[in-house]
Amino acid sequence: MKVTLERLTKHFGKVVAAGDIDLDIGDGEFVALLGPSGCGKTTTLLMIAGIYKPTSGFIKFDGRVVNHLPPKDRNIGMVFQSYALYPHMTVFDNLTFPLKLKKTPKEEMAQRAQRVADMMGIGHLMDRKPAQLSGGQQQRVALGRALVKEPNMLLFDEPLSNLDARLRLSMRGEIKRLQMDLGITSIYVTHDQVEAMTMADRIAVMNEGRLQACATPDDLYDRPETLFVAGFIGNPPMNFIDVEVVRENGDYHARREAFDLVVPAERGEKAAGKGSVILGIRPEDITIADEGITGEIYIVEPLGRDDLITVHIGEAGVHVLADPTLGLRMGQTVRLDFNMHKVQFFDPQTEKSLLWTD
Amino acid sequence: MTWRQRVGKAIPYVLLIISIIPVTVGYLWLLISPFSTKTEGLRSLGWTLSNWSFLWKPPFGLNYPSIWRVTLNTFMVATSMAVFVVLVSSLAGYPLSRLKFAGRKSFLSLTLIVHAFPSVTLLIPIYFVLRFLHLFNTMVGVALVMVAFELPFGVWLMKGFFDNVSWDMERAALIDGASRFRVWWQIIIPTIKPGLAALAIFAFLSGWNAYLIPFTFTIGRAGKTAVLSVYLQNFQGDTVMTNWNMVTAVGLFQLIPVMFFFIFTQEYLLNIYAGGAKGGA
Numbered sequence: 001m002k003v004t005l006e007r008l009t010k011h012f013g014k015v016v017a018a019g020d021i022d023l024d025i026g027d028g029e030f031v032a033l034l035g036p037s038g039c040g041k042t043t044t045l046l047m048i049a050g051i052y053k054p055t056s057g058f059i060k061f062d063g064r065v066v067n068h069l070p071p072k073d074r075n076i077g078m079v080f081q082s083y084a085l086y087p088h089m090t091v092f093d094n095l096t097f098p099l100k101l102k103k104t105p106k107e108e109m110a111q112r113a114q115r116v117a118d119m120m121g122i123g124h125l126m127d128r129k130p131a132q133l134s135g136g137q138q139q140r141v142a143l144g145r146a147l148v149k150e151p152n153m154l155l156f157d158e159p160l161s162n163l164d165a166r167l168r169l170s171m172r173g174e175i176k177r178l179q180m181d182l183g184i185t186s187i188y189v190t191h192d193q194v195e196a197m198t199m200a201d202r203i204a205v206m207n208e209g210r211l212q213a214c215a216t217p218d219d220l221y222d223r224p225e226t227l228f229v230a231g232f233i234g235n236p237p238m239n240f241i242d243v244e245v246v247r248e249n250g251d252y253h254a255r256r257e258a259f260d261l262v263v264p265a266e267r268g269e270k271a272a273g274k275g276s277v278i279l280g281i282r283p284e285d286i287t288i289a290d291e292g293i294t295g296e297i298y299i300v301e302p303l304g305r306d307d308l309i310t311v312h313i314g315e316a317g318v319h320v321l322a323d324p325t326l327g328l329r330m331g332q333t334v335r336l337d338f339n340m341h342k343v344q345f346f347d348p349q350t351e352k353s354l355l356w357t358d
Numbered sequence: 359m360t361w362r363q364r365v366g367k368a369i370p371y372v373l374l375i376i377s378i379i380p381v382t383v384g385y386l387w388l389l390i391s392p393f394s395t396k397t398e399g400l401r402s403l404g405w406t407l408s409n410w411s412f413l414w415k416p417p418f419g420l421n422y423p424s425i426w427r428v429t430l431n432t433f434m435v436a437t438s439m440a441v442f443v444v445l446v447s448s449l450a451g452y453p454l455s456r457l458k459f460a461g462r463k464s465f466l467s468l469t470l471i472v473h474a475f476p477s478v479t480l481l482i483p484i485y486f487v488l489r490f491l492h493l494f495n496t497m498v499g500v501a502l503v504m505v506a507f508e509l510p511f512g513v514w515l516m517k518g519f520f521d522n523v524s525w526d527m528e529r530a531a532l533i534d535g536a537s538r539f540r541v542w543w544q545i546i547i548p549t550i551k552p553g554l555a556a557l558a559i560f561a562f563l564s565g566w567n568a569y570l571i572p573f574t575f576t577i578g579r580a581g582k583t584a585v586l587s588v589y590l591q592n593f594q595g596d597t598v599m600t601n602w603n604m605v606t607a608v609g610l611f612q613l614i615p616v617m618f619f620f621i622f623t624q625e626y627l628l629n630i631y632a633g634g635a636k637g638g639a
Contacts, residue, residue, distance in 0.1 A: 051529050072535035084526035088548040101535035145534070157526075 001062055001152040001185050002027050003048065008057035010043050017043040019209045021057070028183040030176070031214075032190055032200035036232070040209040041189045045155055048187060050074050061152070072101070074153075077146030077184075081158040083138045085130040091117070091141050092126040098149040116144045119178075136167045143175070147182070154179065156188040160195060172198060193233055197221070205229050222342075227278065227351035230344055236283050236308055238344070239318040243279045245271040245345070254279055254343070258314035259293060263340050270354045271345035277354060280344035283308070283319040288326060289337035297332045311336060392607035409607040417604070418592060425589070425611070432566060432585040432612075435501050439565030440558040442505045443512045447557060448550075450509075451516025452542050456528070466517070473510035481574050488575060497584060500572045507571070508561050519553035520546065555626040559619070566616050586612040 003025040010018045018040035025031050033041040046052045048059055050071035058065050066074060085094050095113040096104075104112070117123040120140040130138055139159060146154060159175070160168045176199045179186050190196050196203045197217045204214040205228070213225045224230035230238050243254040245268055252268025254261045263271070271277050288309075295311035295318070302308075306321040309328060313336070320336065322328060345354040359367075386400055392409050394402035416422045453459065454466060484503055485494065493499030523546055531545045532538075547554070569587040576584045586608070593605045620627070 046529070049529070049533055051532065071529075071532045072537075074533075076533060078530060078533045080526040080530060082524055082526045084524065084530040086527065086531070086545055086549075088551075097531075097536075098534035101540075142530075145530075149534070 002060075003153065003185060003187070004058075004060040004063070005044070005048075006058040006060070008044065008047060008059060009055045010040075010047060010052055011055045016209045018047070018206075021206075021211045023204055023211065023214060025185060025187065028185055030179050030186045030188065030199060030201045032188045032196035032203045033206060034190055034193060034196040034203050034232075035206035035212075037191055039206040041191075041206050042157055043209075044206070045157055045187060045189045048153075049076055049078055049155055075149070075151050076153045076155055077149060077151035078155040078157065079139075079142050079146050079159040081161050083130070083135075083142040083162075085138055085141055085145075087130050089129070090126065091122060091128050091130070091133070094130070094141055095126075095145050095148050098145065102149065112148055113144075116148045119147075120144045135163050136171065139163060139171065143178075147178075151184065154184050154186040156186065156190075158190055158192075159188075161190075161192070168195075175199065193235065197233070203233075205232060207232070223353075223356045224280075224344060225353050225356050227280075227346045227353075230280050230346070230353075234282055236319050236321070238280045238282050239286075240346075241279045241281075241316045241318065242276055242348070244276055245274070247272050254340075256314070256316070259316070261293070261338055261340055263343065267340070267343060267345065267355060274347065274354065276348060278346040278348050280346060281318075281338055281342065283321045285339040285342040286318060286320045287337045287339075288320065288322050288328070288334050290335060292335040292337040294333060294335055297328055297330055297334060299330060300328055388606055388610060388613075391603050392610050394603055396603070409601070409603045410611075412604065412608060413611075422592075425586075425608070428584070428586055428589045431497060432587075435497065435504065435568070435572070435585055436562045436565030438501045439504055439508060440562040442501075443508045443561040444554055444558045446505070446509055447512030447516040448547065448554060450513045451518075451520050452546065454513065455517045455520035466514075469510045469513055473514070477507050477570070481570075485575065495576050495578070500575050500584065501565075503571050503575060504565060504568055508564060512557055512561065515557055516550075516553065519550040523549055552626055552629045555623070556629040559623045559627050563616055563620070566612075 003023075005021050005023040008018060008021040008023075009016070021040075021044060023031075033044060035041050043052060047054050050066070050069060050073075054067055059067055061074070086097065089097065092113060095116060096109050099109045099112060113126075114123060117126060120143060122137060122140045122144060125133060125137060125141075130141065133141065139162075142159070156175075160171055163171060172195060188196070188200060197220075200217065202214055202216055203220055205212040205220065207228050213220060213229045215223075215225075220229060220233050224233065224238075227240070231240070241256065241259070243256045243259065245252055245254050245263060247253075247268070252263040252265060252272055254263050254268075254271075293313055295313040298310040298312050298317065300307050300309050302324060303321075305324075307324045307326075307328060309320045309322050311318050311320055311334060318336070328334065346352065347354055383400065387397070390400060390402050391397050393405055393407065395404040395406045395408075397403060411417065412425050416424050454462060488494040488499045488503070491499070493502065527545060527549070528541055531541045536544065567587060568585065572585045573588045573591070576588070590605060590608050590612070593608065594600045
């Protein structure tokens with residue numbers, strides 16, 4: 001099923017929880033709604049589910065406006081962060097609850113519940129109550145309950161946030177696999193960018209009730225359209241440095257105090273002559289080298305595979321991912337090589353990218 | 359432990375013991391007196407079971423109903439209190455907790471004001487209302503008024519319990535295809551069973567012990583035998599010496615069932631303080 005959101009807006013009193021959201025979700029597509037808490041992603045999801053009525057704008061399923069369709073007529077399955085299992089019912093009763101409401105014949109009901117339970121690996125737990133299950137098992141029941149009615153669309157509201165890290169990793173893979181196998185259009189709300197990056201076909205980044213960008217994970221990472229997206233996607237986050245880009249002798253230079261770098265022409269020309277701009281560069285695109293910009297190591301944080309190093313260049317500080325075998329120490333002076341083919345430039349006023357927006 | 363620390367530890371106990379002495383003495387007397395011909399303080403001047411004769415023969419002549427009839431009446435009033443208070447409160451508490459509608463806030467604060475209103479001041483207007491409804495001097499009328507007085511508390515309590523039920527669960531049920539009523543009945547009500555039990559017990563107990571309302575809205579001989587607490591009143595005649603030993607026997611008789619009831623249900627009753635007071639999401 002295709003889902004289209006058109007200028008979708010929800011106000012709670014004077015607060016704009018979600019404003020003017022335009023989004024097209026293709027049939028069978030897996031879209032993540034990503035953003036910090038309170039950015040309106042759950043509000044948007046609940047509008048799609050039919051729990052909240054939009055203040056204005058439209059929600060269309062396969063081109064049909066469904067704004068006033070009650071949740072039960074939308075044929076969606078939803079998985080919640082709190083699992084939202086019915087505590088007084090057994091796993092079997094939880095799974096068959098949606099089918100009972102549809103007046104499915106008893107035998108078919110039992111068959112379908114068993115099939116879904118087996119698929120989710122909870123077939124042996126049918127007689128248990130939710131309180132007797134582990135978090136992971138509860139989440140499987142919740143997922144099974146969403147799937148058992150063969151929905152046209154799956155909605156996920158931070159389904160993995162209550163699981164421990166290891167389980168989250170394996171469930172992540174399972175959900176993605178399941179979604180691909182079943183080909184059900186899915187919308188997945190999360191504040192965890194790793195979840196969004198690894199699972200989704202496309203990520204819609206939201207902030208303060210607005211849709212910031214919607215693109216594939218690679219595009220968001222390599223071609224962020226706004227300062228917010230650039231800073232939000234990627235861990236450790238992108239470094240931002242105020243610079244001025246000038247053209248000298250045919251070359252473009254990004255300059256500030258104690259800082260002068262040559263920028264490739266195709267990126268430099270878009271940032272040149274704009275006064276002060278924000279240069280963005282990811283920690284993995286800076287390397288410790290024999291030549292380059294001089295800075296002093298402020299702190300070294302070992303992450304295992306890499307060391308995360310904070311280097312002060314004049315008044316600016318940048319994060320760098322470095323090889324732990326280098327044995328870097330606090331207070332040491334190092335030289336940094338910036339991979340200028342990967343730099344981003346943003347307008348400090350509009351916070352829009354100078355490279356990827358017109 | 360030093361001597362000083364020991365004294366420090368003992369002080370709270372000593373204070374508590376001193377403060378419960380009057381209550382304990384009262385209860386002791388209540389246990390001794392019904393089985394005594396006469397008491398001097400806590401000392402029995404002779405043991406007897408004659409004070410319990412009301413159990414097999416009406417103490418005020420055969421025209422008066424037996425205590426068992428009165429007990430049944432009391433039980434009916436208390437049970438209808440429990441049933442109707444729970445029914446109405448849970449039906450009213452749900453929309454007040456979950457739905458948005460005009461006047462919701464003012465309704466809630468109004469309920470609280472009514473709850474804070476001393477019921478004594480309403481006795482006269484209620485008398486006229488009952489007269490108008492032809493329910494004066496009937497048990498239905500008495501039960502109705504008692505249920506009404508209990509409702510503000512019940513509604514607020516239920517609202518508190520509903521507030522604590524996760525929104526996600528309700529949303530899940532709506533998405534699964536349930537109607538609002540089915541969500542209330544099949545999903546929400548079962549999860550707040552402890553709250554319902556607590557309210558039912560509380561209402562039952564206050565129905566069992568009610569005095570003011572049954573006493574005010576019943577008259578004549580039939581009225582004076584309506585419920586146990588009013589029945590007790592009969593023993594304090596204006597012309598005859600009050601047999602206090604028999605009064606305590608009837609009092610103990612009234613107390614025993616609820617005491618057992620309380621012992622078995624106090625765990626649920628505690629939910630009123632543990633569960634209902636918390637704010638909702």
